Amino acid sequence: MIIYSEKVIEHFMCPQNAHSMPDADAEGSYGDPSCGDYLTVYLKVKDNRIEEISYLVFGCCASIATSSMTSVLAKGKTLEEAFNITEEDIIQALDGLPENKVHCSNLGVSALRSAIENYLNKNRTEDSYENSNSSR
Amino acid sequence: MAVRREVYLDHAATTPLHPEVQKEMCHILENTFGNPSSLHFYGRAAKQQLELARTRVAALIGARPEEIIFTSGGTESDNLAVIGAAFAGRSKGRHIITSAIEHHAVLDTCVMLARNGFDVTYLPVDKDGFVDPLDVRKAIRRDTVLITIMHANNEIGTIEPIPEIGRIAREHEITFHTDAVQTVGYIPVHVDALNVDLLSLSAHKIYGPKGVGALYIRKGTRIQPLLHGGGQEREYRPGTENLPGIVGLGKAAEVAARDLPGESARYRMLCDRLIRGIKERIPDAKLNGHPEQRLPHNVNFSFCGTKGECLLVGLDQQGIAVSTGSACSSGASQLSHVLKEIGLTPELGAGTIRMTVGRSNKEEDIDYVLDALVELVERQRAFDEKV
Amino acid sequence: MAVRREVYLDHAATTPLHPEVQKEMCHILENTFGNPSSLHFYGRAAKQQLELARTRVAALIGARPEEIIFTSGGTESDNLAVIGAAFAGRSKGRHIITSAIEHHAVLDTCVMLARNGFDVTYLPVDKDGFVDPLDVRKAIRRDTVLITIMHANNEIGTIEPIPEIGRIAREHEITFHTDAVQTVGYIPVHVDALNVDLLSLSAHKIYGPKGVGALYIRKGTRIQPLLHGGGQEREYRPGTENLPGIVGLGKAAEVAARDLPGESARYRMLCDRLIRGIKERIPDAKLNGHPEQRLPHNVNFSFCGTKGECLLVGLDQQGIAVSTGSACSSGASQLSHVLKEIGLTPELGAGTIRMTVGRSNKEEDIDYVLDALVELVERQRAFDEKV
Ligand SMILES: Cc1ncc(COP(=O)(O)O)c(C=O)c1O
Ligand SMILES: Cc1ncc(COP(=O)(O)O)c(C=O)c1O
Numbered sequence: 039m040i041i042y043s044e045k046v047i048e049h050f051m052c053p054q055n056a057h058s059m060p061d062a063d064a065e066g067s068y069g070d071p072s073c074g075d076y077l078t079v080y081l082k083v084k085d086n087r088i089e090e091i092s093y094l095v096f097g098c099c100a101s102i103a104t105s106s107m108t109s110v111l112a113k114g115k116t117l118e119e120a121f122n123i124t125e126e127d128i129i130q131a132l133d134g135l136p137e138n139k140v141h142c143s144n145l146g147v148s149a150l151r152s153a154i155e156n157y158l159n160k161n162r163t164e165d166s167y168e169n170s171n172s173s174r
Numbered sequence: 175m176a177v178r179r180e181v182y183l184d185h186a187a188t189t190p191l192h193p194e195v196q197k198e199m200c201h202i203l204e205n206t207f208g209n210p211s212s213l214h215f216y217g218r219a220a221k222q223q224l225e226l227a228r229t230r231v232a233a234l235i236g237a238r239p240e241e242i243i244f245t246s247g248g249t250e251s252d253n254l255a256v257i258g259a260a261f262a263g264r265s266k267g268r269h270i271i272t273s274a275i276e277h278h279a280v281l282d283t284c285v286m287l288a289r290n291g292f293d294v295t296y297l298p299v300d301k302d303g304f305v306d307p308l309d310v311r312k313a314i315r316r317d318t319v320l321i322t323i324m325h326a327n328n329e330i331g332t333i334e335p336i337p338e339i340g341r342i343a344r345e346h347e348i349t350f351h352t353d354a355v356q357t358v359g360y361i362p363v364h365v366d367a368l369n370v371d372l373l374s375l376s377a378h379k380i381y382g383p384k385g386v387g388a389l390y391i392r393k394g395t396r397i398q399p400l401l402h403g404g405g406q407e408r409e410y411r412p413g414t415e416n417l418p419g420i421v422g423l424g425k426a427a428e429v430a431a432r433d434l435p436g437e438s439a440r441y442r443m444l445c446d447r448l449i450r451g452i453k454e455r456i457p458d459a460k461l462n463g464h465p466e467q468r469l470p471h472n473v474n475f476s477f478c479g480t481k482g483e484c485l486l487v488g489l490d491q492q493g494i495a496v497s498t499g500s501a502c503s504s505g506a507s508q509l510s511h512v513l514k515e516i517g518l519t520p521e522l523g524a525g526t527i528r529m530t531v532g533r534s535n536k537e538e539d540i541d542y543v544l545d546a547l548v549e550l551v552e553r554q555r556a557f558d559e560k561v
Numbered sequence: 562m563a564v565r566r567e568v569y570l571d572h573a574a575t576t577p578l579h580p581e582v583q584k585e586m587c588h589i590l591e592n593t594f595g596n597p598s599s600l601h602f603y604g605r606a607a608k609q610q611l612e613l614a615r616t617r618v619a620a621l622i623g624a625r626p627e628e629i630i631f632t633s634g635g636t637e638s639d640n641l642a643v644i645g646a647a648f649a650g651r652s653k654g655r656h657i658i659t660s661a662i663e664h665h666a667v668l669d670t671c672v673m674l675a676r677n678g679f680d681v682t683y684l685p686v687d688k689d690g691f692v693d694p695l696d697v698r699k700a701i702r703r704d705t706v707l708i709t710i711m712h713a714n715n716e717i718g719t720i721e722p723i724p725e726i727g728r729i730a731r732e733h734e735i736t737f738h739t740d741a742v743q744t745v746g747y748i749p750v751h752v753d754a755l756n757v758d759l760l761s762l763s764a765h766k767i768y769g770p771k772g773v774g775a776l777y778i779r780k781g782t783r784i785q786p787l788l789h790g791g792g793q794e795r796e797y798r799p800g801t802e803n804l805p806g807i808v809g810l811g812k813a814a815e816v817a818a819r820d821l822p823g824e825s826a827r828y829r830m831l832c833d834r835l836i837r838g839i840k841e842r843i844p845d846a847k848l849n850g851h852p853e854q855r856l857p858h859n860v861n862f863s864f865c866g867t868k869g870e871c872l873l874v875g876l877d878q879q880g881i882a883v884s885t886g887s888a889c890s891s892g893a894s895q896l897s898h899v900l901k902e903i904g905l906t907p908e909l910g911a912g913t914i915r916m917t918v919g920r921s922n923k924e925e926d927i928d929y930v931l932d933a934l935v936e937l938v939e940r941q942r943a944f945d946e947k948v
């Protein structure tokens with residue numbers, strides 16, 4: 039029996055930041071092997087902070103609400119802060135998820151982390167360049 | 175956006191009480207409480223109501239009153255028919271023929287029997303959901319004791335060729351059961367025209383109360399009881415009778431017999447409007463089940479690139495009640511056995527909803543639903559550009 | 562002769578609806594029709610009512626809500642408990658212990674199991690109808706998988722030593738079921754005090770509706786389902802839930818918990834008056850069952866030289882409803898298994914009636930019944946000069 043909180047319904051009905059981002063600095067995806075649902079997160083990063091975040095999602099109500107809440111929580115955070123967002127944080131921000139829907143929150147966390155890693159990988163050389171610059 | 179409406183489009187899951195049924199039930203609840211087995215005045219009054227209900231149910235399906243046994247619902251009727259006939263036939267053999275798209279009340283019962291020494295053949299269906307009578311004939315063995323095929327499928331609405339299958343069963347003198355829970359009260363159901371020996375029906379699908387049903391047992395058909403005890407219902411089904419429920423079923427049967435022709439034409443018209451509207455506005459939508467040989471009140475569509483659950487919750491927010499898969503399992507997220515069996519891919523199957531109309535629905539409801547549904551499908555598809 | 566009254570004295574067979582139950586049921590019939598398994602608004606509203614009822618029933622017997630399974634009545638609860646526990650224990654053994662005076666819902670189920678490879682010990686009872694816990698202990702074997710002894714007998718009212726028997730069962734880690742259909746709502750019933758794992762109850766004995774009951778299943782107790790299908794009631798009991806009935810049971814449980822102490826003292830007082838009156842005016846009348854350890858609302862007498870059926874019909878003519886033997890079999894004319902078991906001769910047993918009081922009965926009713934009964938007994942005896 040699925041009963042969603044009002045918060046979940048709100049984010050499901052009006053998801054925040056739900057669009058693609060052709061000029062993203064980085065992106066990351068995660069697919070849940072058990073249900074086949076899929077989330078791609080796009081990032082624009084400035085000064086180590088997530089300036090813009092968006093996503094495309096194919097999944098259940100909980101995964102859509104999760105995606106939306108993940109974007110809301112991550113926006114404006116440093117990459118490190120965003121990387122440390124947990125499933126628990128998302129579930130709490132959504133006022134809970136039904137027991138058989140808890141796994142859906144993993145979609146948001148995993149795709150976000152994958153996007154951050156993608157950004158760090160892409161920018162490793164520049165990073166080290168910047169680092170060496172500043173150390174000079 | 176249009177004014178918000180309340181549109182219940184899940185009549186295959188359950189129906190509201192018909193006002194006449196409600197009135198009769200409240201009257202019984204207030205006035206007749208005796209135990210029909212009691213010999214005194216209170217018992218006799220109860221017994222009379224019980225038998226009136228039996229007559230009404232019998233009339234609805236062309237049976238004799240003494241061939242009707244009251245049960246606690248469609249699930250128990252199915253269990254009693256399948257287990258009862260299987261065990262009664264044990265001396266002859268242990269082979270059962272059914273279809274792969276039966277309701278869980280039949281399917282899970284067959285699975286249980288298969289674990290207990292019976293051999294079950296699950297006939298496949300074609301892409302429209304039809305069982306082929308030829309397949310039934312080919313599956314029959316010397317030790318076949320029961321054939322059980324549903325009259326119409328509760329998810330996709332396809333109406334099976336029961337009269338033909340019944341003729342084949344009779345030729346071979348094999349007991350034949352049909353689960354008519356979805357057809358009674360919606361299309362003509364006559365036990366002799368269908369050539370059935372056992373037939374299940376449930377009150378709450380025909381504007382009667384939940385928790386009561388009936389099993390038709392043709393005179394001469396042997397079945398063993400499932401429950402043991404006080405000898406009620408001619409020992410087929412002991413336990414103090416659910417008098418208010420049974421009276422409600424009786425009244426619902428009477429009303430159904432009276433209103434059937436008009437209402438089912440009206441349901442057909444509403445469903446045609448819904449189907450046409452969806453096909454026009456969402457051209458790649460796929461109608462499941464046979465386009466004509468279907469229940470008059472059933473519409474079942476798959477929309478690729480959507481999730482049934484999301485459509486259900488989205489529509490619910492707009493006052494529209496539908497279901498994904500069958501109601502009983504609409505909590506589950508997997509593809510139902512019926513959708514799998516008619517060959518839907520998991521992706522397409524995931525985007526399936528069932529809309530079933532009923533007494534309270536009007537044309538304007540259909541138009542309201544169409545607008546809401548089209549918007550939701552488009553929005554969901556936009557989230558996911560892959561599609 | 563006194564003014565004619567209507568006196569229903571057959572509350573052990575069934576009770577009228579409590580006005581509060583009736584009101585709540587009519588309200589549900591009018592307002593909540595959803596299928597509790599549906600995810601939309603209508604389904605969620607129904608689900609909420611279902612769970613409220615579960616909480617109320619649990620509270621009445623000291624259980625947790627998740628330990629309550631709704632069924633179609635006492636008969637199904639008994640069948641589910643006995644068959645379910647027997648089959649769940651098959652790997653351990655096939656021995657069952659019960660008493661010779663169980664209700665048919667338990668007894669006939671045991672007989673069926675005995676025909677299907679189980680070994681059943683039917684413990685005798687003494688002349689007051691007591692099962693001796695020592696006999697239970699002696700009957701236990703290594704392969705005993707179930708003990709089922711009723712909490713109180715429905716005919717003669719004797720209350721069995723369930724806590725002791727439960728302690729013995731627990732010592733041996735054997736599943737213990739009690740049929741508490743006659744005690745719930747009449748004497749305190751607490752699953753922990755009784756040391757039971759499974760407990761059956763029925764709504765229509767406690768001013769709730771017919772056709773609905775519950776089975777308490779202690780957490781950790783293994784039973785197999787009887788019915789197969791849609792997964793409702795945590796797969797223990799599939800089928801669309803009888804919502805109005807269950808809501809009625811829930812309300813009846815709430816009312817019973819509230820009114821129990823006062824009402825059962827009042828029943829006891831009425832029964833004492835009836836017993837005293839009969840003994841005074843028909844000195845050779847025999848009270849069946851234990852004089853003290855009996856249900857507060859049960860009076861069961863044998864009058865030699867009479868026929869129960871004649872007393873029943875004669876009383877009925879004067880507006881008084883009683884039963885001979887148990888209601889379920891009051892159509893039968895033989896001596897009931899219970900009366901036989903406590904050692905009544907066929908002659909004495911034949912002249913037995915059960916009178917069970919309830920909410921509507923007043924002292925004046927008792928006096929009216931006494932006059933009518935004494936006259937009938939005397940008249941019958943006069944027909945037959947042997948006596
Ligand atoms: C085809 C079919 N068979 C059986 C049932 C079970 O009936 P009930 O809900 O009365 O147990 C249903 C409904 O859920 C059904 O649609
Ligand atoms: C002791 C006992 N057990 C079981 C039952 C059966 O209950 P129900 O009538 O609800 O099926 C009864 C009542 O008839 C009873 O008195």
Ligand code: FES
Nearest residue numbers: 073075098101142
């Ligand atoms: S069910 Fe797949 S993410 Fe929710």
Ligand code: FES
Nearest residue numbers: 868870893894895
């Ligand atoms: S003469 Fe009627 S029962 Fe014996």
